[in-house]
Each structure stands twice: as structure tokens, then as C-alpha cells.
Amino acid sequence: MSDSKNPETIVLHAGWRSDPTTGSVAVPIHQTTSYQFNSTDHAASLFALAELGNIYTRLQNPTTDVLEQRIAALEGGAAALAVASGQTASAYALQNIARAGDNIVSSTDLYGGTWNLFANTMKDMGIEVRFVDPDNPQSFADAIDERTRAFYAETLPNPKLQVFPIAEVAAIGREHGIPLIMDNTAAPVICRPLEHGAAIVVYSSTKYLGGHGTSIGGLIVDGGNFDWEAAGDRQPALNTPDPSYHGAVWSEAAKPLGPIAYILKARTTLLRDLGGAMSPFNAFMFLQGMETVPLRMRAHCENAQKVAEWLSGQSGVSKVIYPSLMDAPMKARAEAVLNGGYGALLGFELAGGAEAGQRFIDALQMLYHVANIGDARSLAIHPASTTHSQLSAEDQLASGVTPGYVRLSIGIEHIDDILADLGQALKAV
Numbered sequence: 001m002s003d004s005k006n007p008e009t010i011v012l013h014a015g016w017r018s019d020p021t022t023g024s025v026a027v028p029i030h031q032t033t034s035y036q037f038n039s040t041d042h043a044a045s046l047f048a049l050a051e052l053g054n055i056y057t058r059l060q061n062p063t064t065d066v067l068e069q070r071i072a073a074l075e076g077g078a079a080a081l082a083v084a085s086g087q088t089a090s091a092y093a094l095q096n097i098a099r100a101g102d103n104i105v106s107s108t109d110l111y112g113g114t115w116n117l118f119a120n121t122m123k124d125m126g127i128e129v130r131f132v133d134p135d136n137p138q139s140f141a142d143a144i145d146e147r148t149r150a151f152y153a154e155t156l157p158n159p160k161l162q163v164f165p166i167a168e169v170a171a172i173g174r175e176h177g178i179p180l181i182m183d184n185t186a187a188p189v190i191c192r193p194l195e196h197g198a199a200i201v202v203y204s205s206t207k208y209l210g211g212h213g214t215s216i217g218g219l220i221v222d223g224g225n226f227d228w229e230a231a232g233d234r235q236p237a238l239n240t241p242d243p244s245y246h247g248a249v250w251s252e253a254a255k256p257l258g259p260i261a262y263i264l265k266a267r268t269t270l271l272r273d274l275g276g277a278m279s280p281f282n283a284f285m286f287l288q289g290m291e292t293v294p295l296r297m298r299a300h301c302e303n304a305q306k307v308a309e310w311l312s313g314q315s316g317v318s319k320v321i322y323p324s325l326m327d328a329p330m331k332a333r334a335e336a337v338l339n340g341g342y343g344a345l346l347g348f349e350l351a352g353g354a355e356a357g358q359r360f361i362d363a364l365q366m367l368y369h370v371a372n373i374g375d376a377r378s379l380a381i382h383p384a385s386t387t388h389s390q391l392s393a394e395d396q397l398a399s400g401v402t403p404g405y406v407r408l409s410i411g412i413e414h415i416d417d418i419l420a421d422l423g424q425a426l427k428a429v
């Protein structure tokens with residue numbers, strides 16, 4: 001299906017019409033490990049990548065394939081890979097092009113799990129991640145050396161919720177043969193990073209894409225818009241023979257299949273060797289969730305905007321952090337990147353500090369107190385005593401977490417019920 005369709009249509013139709021054998025309209029769950037080959041020639045051709053097809057569910061699966069086609073269409077990309085979690089997605093996105101001795105330049109404003117992965121585990125693997133200030137696109141250029149393989153950032157990182165300057169940083173990268181990888185977990189539908197020049201998009205589908213809060217998963221989308229071959233020595237993983245696949249040079253080997261060198265390599269080497277595949281059942285669950293993600297994002301954003309405005313008028317609330325309420329330059333950046341709403345994450349600071357923050361959370365009756373975002377239900381957490389409690393007071397402040405900061409992930413319940421619960425909890429502070 002052409003991806004010129006609108007998001008509401010793509011999430012229902014891309015990648016699937018009906019089952020050719022049974023007529024099933026719903027995508028079946030292909031809970032199988034392996035696939036009968038038609039002949040020895042067929043098997044040999046699959047293994048030689050002369051044609052793409054099912055070999056073994058660690059590598060590909062028909063249910064997962066529909067999810068991959070659907071997210072690729074939603075993002076306007078060439079192809080996608082589903083993996084076990086959002087963490088797997090960000091790790092593979094880098095490992096696909098960075099080897100020991102190489103480096104990545106990343107925004108400092110990251111989900112804590114990604115920060116740990118980059119600062120510690122990647123370092124142990126010999127891949128250095130250089131953290132730079134996302135407010136200043138030039139800081140990415142300044143951190144490049146001859147072994148820089150990628151830029152990395154989140155579209156709408158919490159707790160600061162300052163939208164990333166995708167177009168500016170992507171343009172710097174492209175001048176040097178460096179792709180920008182965007183984690184768009186917090187902004188599906190309202191942002192399409194590839195349109196702004198990003199080359200790769202990663203998701204924790206665990207969050208808004210699923211929306212139901214039942215399944216952990218991750219997705220990597222290859223924009224098909226980055227000239228790996230032209231990047232030459234800058235991208236050796238795609239431009240030099242790969243001994244693990246008969247000396248294939250991925251930027252050449254993928255040519256007959258389309259502009260999918262990056263994602264083909266991720267599937268045929270990383271999934272094969274590290275094995276972080278998505279289960280077919282979870283792929284089915286994400287297909288169910290994605291059918292409503294454009295509708296839900298609209299409702300999430302409308303509710304969050306109303307909550308932000310309402311909180312701004314409450315006594316005891318010293319600051320509300322939400323992109324539409326930011327000062328002019330930051331709001332302008334949000335407007336340049338986001339389309340159709342400012343997201344569903346918001347923060348606010350209680351004048352009473354840490355104790356007030358904890359009292360507020362303990363008083364909530366409907367909002368869930370969980371370390372999660374992106375559920376259809378409204379969620380809340382007090383970062384200083386939970387997600388950011390391992391950081392020093394100074395580091396908490398640098399990451400945007402003051403003692404009285406409360407993070408909300410606004411759901412799609414009726415706005416009156418959300419405000420009623422927030423209101424009664426504020427009275428308890």
C-alpha cells in the first residue's frame with residue numbers, strides 16, 4: 001500500500017489485506033519457530049538473500065512482518081525490524097554501524113535506561129558515546145572525529161520536554177556521512193522524524209504504539225533516505241566485506257531489494273547473532289494497539305494541553321513544564337517538529353519540594369503510580385524519590401528534576417475525571 005495515505009488509514013491497512021488461504025481479515029498469530037521450504041533451491045535462495053522469505057522466527061515471522069511493514073509505512077520509511085524491547089532497538093540501532101573503537105554523539109537528554117546503556121554497557125563493548133547539549137546543534141558537529149558513526153537523540157525527552165532540533169542536527173550529520181537516529185517513543189504520529197532529515201527511527205512500542213500496557217517491544221525503522229555507499233569510509237560496517245555473511249558488502253548486497261541496506265544488515269547479523277527477536281504474540285498485540293494510535297494520540301494531546309493549562313492556575317504549583325507553555329524559542333522548536341499536539345507527557349513542580357511531591361503521589365486515587373509512560377491510562381511518578389534517586393542532587397537538577405517535580409503521562413480518560421483526581425491530590429499536599 002502506498003504510504004501517501006493518512007496515518008489513520010495506514011495503521012489499519014498497511015502490509016495486510018487478508019489471509020490468502022482462510023480469508024482471515026485479522027492478522028493471524030503465526031506462533032511457529034520454523035517454515036517448510038518448497039525445495040532445496042528455495043532454501044538456498046533464501047539463505048543467499050537472493051529472495052526474502054521465512055527461514056526461522058528469530059529472523060522473521062509473518063505476523064511480525066505485518067507490524068514491520070505498518071510502522072515503516074507510518075514513518076514514511078523503507079523497511080523496519082521488530083525486536084524484543086525498546087532497549088534492544090536502541091542498542092541494535094547503534095551496534096549495527098558502530099564497532100569497538102568507534103563513537104556515537106548523543107544528546108544528554110535521554111531516557112535513563114538509554115543513558116545507562118550508552119554510558120556503561122556500550123563503553124564496556126568499546127563503543128564510546130559522547131554526550132552533548134541538545135540545545136546547541138553545533139555541539140554535535142564539534143564532537144565528531146573520524147570514527148563517529150551516528151548521532152542519537154529523543155524527539156520529546158522527559159523530564160525537560162524540550163523538543164529536539166531534528167532538522168538542524170540531521171543536516172550537520174548528512175554533511176559528514178553521519179546518520180541521525182531518533183527515538184520517537186514519546187511522539188508517534190505527531191512527529192515523523194524522517195521528514196525532518198533523520199535516517200533511522202527507533203521506538204519502544206511498549207508505550208504509545210501499543211497503548212494497552214500489556215507487552216514489551218521495540219522497532220527500528222530504516223528511512224531508506226541515507227546514502228550509505230556515498231558515506232564511504234565513514235560507514236565501514238555497511239561498506240566493507242562482512243566476513244559473517246560470505247564477505248557481503250551490505251550497501252551493495254541490498255541494492256536489488258531496495259534502499260534497505262541498514263535494516264537488512266541488522267536483521268541478518270544482529271538478530272541472527274544476538275537473537276533479540278519480538279515474539280509473534282507481542283507483534284499481534286502491537287498491531288491491535290497501533291490501529292488506534294492516531295486517535296489515541298489526539299486524545300492524549302488534547303487532555304495533556306488541558307491539564308497543563310489547569311495546573312498553571314493552581315496554588316502550590318510553582319511551574320508547569322509542557323512544550324506549548326514554554327518560552328517563544330522552545331515553543332517554536334516544538335511547533336517546527338510536532339504536528340497535531342504537544343504530546344502527553346508533562347511535568348510540574350510543587351513549591352513544597354520533595355515531601356509535597358511524595359504526598360501528592362500518595363494521594364492519587366485514579367492515576368497509577370508507575371515507572372512507565374504512554375499507557376492509555378494516566379500515570380504519575382515523583383522522579384526525585386524514584387527514577388532519578390540514584391543521581392546526586394546536582395545531577396538531578398542538571399537533568400531537569402527538582403525535588404518537587406512530578407511527571408505525568410496523561411491518558412485518554414475523560415478530562416473531568418483526570419482533573420478531579422489531580423485536584424483532590426493537590427489538596428492533600
Ligand code: PLP
Nearest residue numbers: 085086087111183185204206217
Ligand atoms: N526509549 C524511551 C524514550 C523510553 O521511555 C523507554 C522506556 O521507558 C525506552 C526507550 C526503553 O523501552 P523498553 O522499556 O521497551 O525497553
